[in-house]
Amino acid sequence: MEEHRHVTIYDIAKRLNLATSTISRALKDHHTISDKTIKKVKKTAEEMGFVPNTLAAGLRGNKSKTIGVLIPTITQPFLSSLISGIEITARKSDYSVIIMQSHDSYEEEVNMTKSLYSSRVSGVICSLAMETKDTSHFQQFSNNNIPLVFVDRVPKDFNTFRVVIDNYTAGYKATKHLIEQGCKRIAHMTAGAEFGNLYNERKRGYIDALADYGLPLREELIINLKAMTYDAGVKACNKLFGLKSPPDGLFAPGDILAVSAVQTAKKKGIKVPQDFAVIGFNNDPISEIIEPNITTITHPAEKMGKAAANIVIDTIEFHKEEEAKEITFLNTEVLVRESSKKV
Amino acid sequence: MEEHRHVTIYDIAKRLNLATSTISRALKDHHTISDKTIKKVKKTAEEMGFVPNTLAAGLRGNKSKTIGVLIPTITQPFLSSLISGIEITARKSDYSVIIMQSHDSYEEEVNMTKSLYSSRVSGVICSLAMETKDTSHFQQFSNNNIPLVFVDRVPKDFNTFRVVIDNYTAGYKATKHLIEQGCKRIAHMTAGAEFGNLYNERKRGYIDALADYGLPLREELIINLKAMTYDAGVKACNKLFGLKSPPDGLFAPGDILAVSAVQTAKKKGIKVPQDFAVIGFNNDPISEIIEPNITTITHPAEKMGKAAANIVIDTIEFHKEEEAKEITFLNTEVLVRESSKKV
C-alpha cells in the first residue's frame, strides 16, 4: 500500500495554472471569482481527490471549527443525550466535537481546559465536576473570546452563558405532585449544600412546597447522599423505612435513586404507590421500563445540548460577543406514571 | 474584556534571547538542549502563560494527536461505554477524541469520514452504520497510513484492525446455558442476514448449540427484527406466546429485548424463569436492575474501547504499520442471574 501525499490547493493551482488564492476563493464561492473558474476548480478538486486541511485553515484563522465538551462522564443517560444534542447541532454547521471526561475530578478538569485551549477549540461546553469549587481555569476562554457555555451543573459566579433547567421550580413541582397525591410525609434525598448547587435548588423547591401546602418539614426525612448511586439509594431507603413513622412518599432527584427506592419498598412489602409514592428526576430510559414505571421530572438533555451548541455557534458566526451572557432556562414537566399515581 | 494575543514560542524566544528552535526543543526535553536552558525556558513559558498551539504542530507534522470515533449513536450503553474507554486511554497518551454519530446512515457515515480525514485525525475507530454495505469510504485512511480500527460492528472484507467479541461462541454459550437449564423450545430474535453480520453469528451459535444438544431447530421460534427496540421485542414476544406450542426459553441478542420479553411474559402470567427462561446480551445497566434481573452475556465495552485506542496509538507511536492487521477477540461470559435460573 503506497503512501500518497495529500492533495493540496497548490496541486490544483499547478494543474490549472492558477494561483492558490484563486483556488482557495473558488472553493468557497467567493464573489470575485468567475463562475467559469469556480466550476473548473471544483471539478478538478473533485477529480484529484482534494480534501481541505482544516488544520492549516485553523492555524491561519486561529480557530478550528471545533467545540470542546467537558463533562463528568459520558456513560450516564443524561450526559450522553446532552452530547448527542451537541453533536447533531454542531455537525449541521460543520463543527466537530471533542469530548473529555473529568470523572468529577477538579484536577482533571483543569488539565482538560488546558488541553482544549491548546487545541484552539472555537468554543467550550461544560458541565462542572462535582469537586470543582474554583472555576478560574475557565477564565482563559473568556479572556480569549472563546465562547463558553455551562450546562446543567453550572458555577454561580462566572459571567458566561448557562443552559439550565429551573431546579427550584422542578423540585417544587415534584413535591407538589406528591402532595396532591395525598402524601403527608414526603422524604427527600439530596447532595451537597452550597448555595446555587443544583440539588440544593431542588431541595429548596421541596421545602417551599411543603410550607405552601402546610406540611411540616421533618429533618429526619431528608437524607444527604455522597453519591447518587443505586446502592446509596437502597441504603438511604432502608434508613427511611426504619423510622418510627416512615415516609409515605419520596422525591428522589434522580431516577436511579427512585428505582432503588421502588425496589427496596417492594422487597419490604411496602406497596408502591399506595403506601409509598415515588417521583424521580431526569426521565432516564429505565424509568419507563421498570415496574411500576416511575413518575419523573423531564430533563430535556438533548434539547439542552442543542441550545448550548447553538449559543456557541451563533456567538462565533455572528460575533455576538458583546451581548449579555444570558441564562437559558429550558422547561421541565412532571411526567406522571405508576409509581406515584394514588388518585 | 480585552483581547489577549496568544503567547507563542516566539515571545518566549524574544524574552530569553534564544531561537524558537531552542524553545521548541527545550519544551520537550530534547537531548541536545542543556538542562539549564530547559529549566529556564520552562519557567519562562509558565510565567508567560504559554499554551502550545496544537494546530500549528499538527500542520507541520501532518498529524493532530486526535482520534476520530465514528459510531451509530452515543446514547446506547454499549457505545457510550466504548467511547469512555477510548477517551480514557487516549488521554493517557495526550490524544483528543472527536466523536461523530452516523445514526446508522450510510450517507452520514461517508460524509463523516471525509470530515475526519479533513481534520487530519491521527487514527480512526469505527463501528459501522446498519445501512453500510460498501466500506470503500474508509480506504482513504488506509491509503494514507492513518490507522483504522473497526469495533464490534465490523466489515467482513476490509484489511485492517478489528476489535470484536466472538459472537458465534457467545451465541453458542448463551443457548447452551438455556439448554442446561432445561429449556427445550428456545426462541431467538435476530436481525439482518448477511454472512459475517454480528447477529447472524450469534444466530449460528444458537443453531449449532441446538444441534449439538439434540434439539430440533424450529423456524417459527426465530424472529427477524428490523430494529432492536423495546417495542419490537414486545411485538415479537406476543407472536411467540401466541404459538400453539410457545417457547420455554429465549436467547435475545440484546438486553432491551430481554427486558421486553420478561415484562411481556409477566403481563401474560407466564412465570420467568420457571415457564420461560430468558438470556440477554450486553450486560447493560438495566439488566441487573430489572426484576427479575436478567442473565446476560457480558460485552466488555470499555475494554474494547481501550483496546481499540491502544491499537491506534501504538500503531502511530511505534510505527507498527507493517505489522499484520490482526483481529483482537475479547472475552465474553455468561452472567447468570434470575431470569434464567431454573436449576
Next chain:
DNA sequence: TTTCTTTACACAATCGGTTGCAATTTATTT
C-alpha cells in the same frame, strides 16, 4: 479614443511550531 469602473486573478505575507543542517561554544584527547 480616453478615462473610469468593474471584474478576475496573482503575489506574498501570515498563522506557530518543527526539524535538518550549519555554526558556535565547550570539553576531551594527543
Next chain:
DNA sequence: AAATAAATTGCAACCGATTGTGTAAAGAAA
C-alpha cells in the same frame, strides 16, 4: 597548545490554507 570530538544553539525552510493589496484585462461612460 593544537586538534578533534561533543555539546549547544541558531538559521531558515516547511506544513497548507487564507487574505490584504496590487495589477491586468474587459466593459462602461465620457
